[in-house]
Amino acid sequence: MNPSYDEIVKANSLRGNEIRKTPLIHSSTFSELTDSDVFLKAEFRQKTGSFKIRGAYYKIQSLSDEEKKYGVVAASAGNHAQGVAFASSLEKIPCTIVMPKNASPAKVAATKGYGAKVILEGINYDESSAKAHEIASETKATMIHAFDDPQIIAAQGVIGLEILEDLPDVDEVYVPIGGGGLAAGTLIAIKEKNPDIKVVGVQSRSFPSMYDSLKQGSITSSGGARTIADGISVKVPGQLTFGIIKELIDEIVLVDDTEITKAMFLLMERMKFVVEPAGAVSLAHLISKKPSPGKKVVAVLAGGNVDMYLLGQIVDKGLAAMGRLLKLSILLPDRPGAFKEIVDEITLANANIVEVVHDRLSSHINAGSAGVTLSLETQGQKQADLLIESLKRKNIQFKLMT
Known part of the structure; x- marks a missing residue:
């Protein structure tokens, strides 16, 4: 109804x-x-x-004393689990939560922290729900559905x-x-x-x-x-x-x-x-x-x-999508000063180097060359575009990774 x-x-x-x-x-x-x-x-x-705590709290408050004696069981990827576990702890009733095996570790830990027994079963809500219904029928616990x-x-x-x-x-x-x-x-x-x-x-x-x-x-x-x-x-x-x-x-x-x-x-x-x-x-x-x-x-x-x-x-x-984090893979001749040319262009563009990964040994890098992966912080898409154009004008070989 x-x-x-x-x-x-x-x-x-x-x-x-x-x-x-x-x-x-x-x-x-x-x-x-x-x-x-x-x-x-x-x-x-x-x-x-x-x-989710809203529904779990009201549902559990509405159970009879007989139903509370057998406790509750629920299936959830995390939020309903925490709501049911917390509401059960307030009523001091047994609580079993079935969560998918790929559930967030933080949500699993939080659910256990509210006193629930957690069972990891299935890879999505529907598979976890099937297990929860099985437990409910075996233990007479009340199934607290996540939504229906x-x-x-x-x-x-x-x-x-x-x-x-x-x-x-x-x-x-x-x-x-x-x-x-x-x-x-x-x-x-x-x-x-x-x-x-x-x-x-x-x-x-x-x-x-x-x-x-x-x-x-x-x-x-x-x-x-x-x-x-x-x-x-x-x-x-x-x-x-x-x-x-x-x-x-x-x-x-x-x-x-x-x-x-x-x-x-x-x-x-x-x-x-x-x-x-x-x-x-x-x-x-x-x-x-x-x-x-x-x-x-x-x-x-x-x-x-x-x-x-x-x-x-x-x-x-989020930074990458807004052009504020730029990641470049650059192939350089392995000689003194080659990397400085790149750094000079970055400096002129007023970008900030966040991370540098230097690679001579990978199989795709020829002898006499060096691969450099740069993570750069920029002020926005316009500044990122200007830097990219500057590198192209200098005939610098690079691949855009963001």
């Missing part, structure tokens, strides 16, 4: 002190970049670093209530979609109060399961390509969520990893916000497509649990 608007209101009233009302933050930077009036719903500041549950959906819908409370005259709301719980709840909350507000779902191009399901008119398994947005890597949307989204959504759009990377980088540099890939997809679409000129729009930033190694890559790739 679909959750009602009244159930969302009830979930809001029962959230206690543990679930935060996250801020809605206006961004002049992203407003300028998108030609819209942009507000960011900061769910990455929620307890456990994601909106009326109470989970209702609690996520509180985000919609908060957006309307803080910005009643919002024109459009952009929300990430994996399995669809967040989008379904937000849709019910917003469309009940004002059907004219446009709600757009955003999926990874690598896992467009809800997008494809709406196109087909029925639930479709879709996706599987590698993506940094593991939090929305769901091949099959939920039954409940599909029905709600099919009825209420205005549009679903897709973004790729390059667009997500740029959004994450700009959030860090301009706003000092650390947002995970799945949490940044809404803003990624706004930045790349500028779909709503002149409109007052909200982008839901759904979570901030990002692996530190990936974060370092995001910084480098």
Whole structure:
């Protein structure tokens, strides 16, 4: 049965002190970049670093004493896992979480830190979910679904209530979609109060399961390509969520990893916000497509649990995409002064050498030559282009690696 608007209101009233009302933050930077009036719903500041705690907390609070005795089990790539583990620790009930084998080590560690037993099984959410259902049937534990549950959906819908409370005259709301719980709840909350507000779902191009399901008119398994947005890597949307989204959504759009990377980088540099890939997809679409000129729009930033190694890559790739980090592979004659000519050109271009790798021994480098890989920091694409043209005029052999 679909959750009602009244159930969302009830979930809001029962959230206690543990679930935060996250801020809605206006961004002049992203407003300028998108030609819209942009507000960011900061769910990455929620307890456990994601909106997922909302649904997990409300669902577990709603269990009977008999159900709590047997504990709970859930499948998750990370954020739902942490939400269920934390909510279970508050109730002091047994909790088992099944996570994909490729789950972020940081999310696995955090889930264990909240007291849950973690089992690594499968390579994606769907395979982990099958194992979790198996455990639930064997142990009588209650399965806490990541998205396809009326109470989970209702609690996520509180985000919609908060957006309307803080910005009643919002024109459009952009929300990430994996399995669809967040989008379904937000849709019910917003469309009940004002059907004219446009709600757009955003999926990874690598896992467009809800997008494809709406196109087909029925639930479709879709996706599987590698993506940094593991939090929305769901091949099959939920039954409940599909029905709600099919009825209420205005549009679903897709973004790729390059667009997500740029959004994450700009959030860090301009706003000092650390947002995970799945949490940044809404803003990624706004930045790349500028779909709503002149409109007052909200982008839901759904979570901030990002692996530190990936974060370092995001910084480098973001700088490279903006022309501020230039990586060159140069072949030089192995003689005194050859490298100085390169350094002189870099100095004239006012670029900064970040890293130098010097190579005489690789098989592809002829005797009498030396390979040099340079990482350069520039002030932007224009300065990078000027340096490249300068090297070409000097007939310097090089390969652009970014």
